Amino acid sequence: MPASTDITEWAAEESAVWEIVLDEAWRSYLARGWGVGAAATVGGQILSVAGNATDPACGSSFFQHAEIRALSGLPSSVHTVVTVYTSLEPCVLCLGALTFCRVPEVRFAARDLSFSAAHRALSQAPILGTRVPAMQGPRNGRIGAFCRLLPLVAEIEHGLGSQRFGLEERLCPRLLDLAVTCIEQHLLSQYRLASGERAWPDAIKLLAVELDAAAQDLEAAERTLRRLQIL
Ligand SMILES: [Zn+2]
Numbered sequence: 603m604p605a606s607t608d609i610t611e612w613a614a615e616e617s618a619v620w621e622i623v624l625d626e627a628w629r630s631y632l633a634r635g636w637g638v639g640a641a642a643t644v645g646g647q648i649l650s651v652a653g654n655a656t657d658p659a660c661g662s663s664f665f666q667h668a669e670i671r672a673l674s675g676l677p678s679s680v681h682t683v684v685t686v687y688t689s690l691e692p693c694v695l696c697l698g699a700l701t702f703c704r705v706p707e708v709r710f711a712a713r714d715l716s717f718s719a720a721h722r723a724l725s726q727a728p729i730l731g732t733r734v735p736a737m738q739g740p741r742n743g744r745i746g747a748f749c750r751l752l753p754l755v756a757e758i759e760h761g762l763g764s765q766r767f768g769l770e771e772r773l774c775p776r777l778l779d780l781a782v783t784c785i786e787q788h789l790l791s792q793y794r795l796a797s798g799e800r801a802w803p804d805a806i807k808l809l810a811v812e813l814d815a816a817a818q819d820l821e822a823a824e825r826t827l828r829r830l831q832i833l
Contacts, residue, residue, distance in 0.1 A: 667725030
């Protein structure tokens with residue numbers, strides 16, 4: 603795998619987990635899910651993996667989120683010792699499930715601006731705040747931008763309204779532009795037709811320049827939101 607798509611840039615000892623999380627996110631996107639992948643681990647050992655399996659067009663359950671599916675395959679006694687890796691910052695549904703199950707730690711690749719405020723709000727709640735998992739992320743960079751791009755493309759393909767992307771429009775316009783370009787020019791959906799099961803490194807290489815530009819926006823957005831104490 604060339605350096606431009608090398609996850610070891612994030613953390614060498616975690617690269618095997620992140621590659622599987624990316625595999626799941628990509629598989630989810632190809633299957634018209636939301637393009638998010640997750641893994642539950644203990645001591646670096648992967649116990650379960652899953653991708654988002656929500657496809658409104660097929661009437662599949664709206665609750666088939668990657669993190670919830672990864673937890674669902676485990677006995678509840680394990681929940682309190684797992685570290686959950688996910689390609690996208692947990693949404694409120696998943697954050698609720700992770701908190702309910704007392705998962706101690708979540709590591710996420712890309713931030714989801716729409717849901718970022720939820721963790722801070724929940725953490726400040728009396729008693730309940732002690733159960734909220736510690737969050738580590740985002741990872742940013744080219745691959746981080748790709749992890750945000752996949753669900754963004756999926757959401758737009760599924761017809762989500764433009765209001766959902768107000769923050770992206772203001773804070774990371776180049777990522778939103780790239781998502782629209784991907785859809786108009788079939789830059790990602792082409793892999794659905796070409797049995798591109800393990801082709802996410804190829805997709806990252808294809809979009810490298812645009813992803814690097816989008817990563818700059820994402821990193822600037824991160825600094826802005828931290829300065830405003832929204833994160
Ligand atoms: Zn979720």
